[in-house]
Amino acid sequence: MAPYDSILDLIGNTPIVEISQLSPNPAARILVKLEGRNPGGSVKDRVALSLVEQAEKDGVLQPGEPGQVLIEPTSGNTGIGLAMVCRVRGYHLKVVLPTNVSVERRQLLELWGAEIIESPGSEGSNGAVRRARQLADEHPEWVFLYQYANPANPKAHYEGTGPEIWRDCPDVTHLVAGLGTSGTLLGAGRFLKEQNPRIQVWAVEPPSGEVVDGLRNLDDGYIPPIFEELGGRELLDRKTVVRPRESIEWTRRLTEVGLFVGISSGAAVAGAVKCANQLAAGEDAVIVVVSPDDGWKYLSTGAWTDDLDDVAERAKSIIYF
């Protein structure tokens, strides 16, 4: 294998591994795409690189010019990916981060030189988005890439994740992925449906809104602009909530087949299992699940080691998506 010029060249081309031993239905194969294999440790490396490269192409960022500052709201993985990309490209990154994320997420941001601006944990990611927008308005000289509204986010998956799944698993019948910014589902989902319109796209989400108690009323809710502008409502076939306890149970069960992945991966696999359980009689399925990251960033949560009830209770107050 020839040496790579930059760590950023290692982003993408992640492997898919079959875990059908865990499928509840012999007619349903389940395969997991391991996005934790990206160099910054998550699927969001793809988005981070895409956002920065698009901004460079558009002239919003000038590579090599000193003093350029970016600001971004994130619950962790996008910030971590951006911190890595910005460190390599020479930009200064400010991240608006809710206080209730795992300590490893903070440490990873700091080790790549990102500056953390805290937002109240009780407001969840909505609070981080609000604060970042406010700061971006006050500092027009900062570059605000805004992953929730930037088409370069789903583009990374339309050009990367989706084609890789189609190349490695052309008999895919279902795509199951977590719904955060909606970038993965919009990009990979649209690409796959263009290849085969019968492919079903399932979104999995945590019950975040249940514990985000900083909302004053439901008008404080938030739907990523890319989801509405790029037809997310029409693209998705199903959207299902997976609760913390079930997410952690599946995160643990995945170790039976050797997979050490993050809690949102457990949630996504739980969604795939639900999909497998709901197939019609005589229907076969090949379900591809996107695993956003590996388990390293969640060791401090005790997800694999502590009493399940205790961990599930604690998980209600941390952001793991």
Next chain:
Amino acid sequence: MPVDVRLPTVLRSQTGGQSTVSVDASTIGEVLQRLVTEYPGMSGQLLNDDGSLHRFVNVYVNDDDVRYLSLLDTPVKDGDEISILPAVAGG
């Protein structure tokens, strides 16, 4: 028939702090109408003036979002668990 509805923190001020309430209904539309009748403070929060679901409200039957089922016509039966969640960001 009675079904249990789990409410998010943001709506619990309307129910005296109760996180789950029980209503008699056979569709999601009926569930929401019963809630609005019993707790008038929820009216503008759950439904728009034309009776459609508020854009920042997600309603689930046994954890499946009704927007991807039959929306307000989604049937509910005894033992189903209904959850209401505000739309929040992730990522």
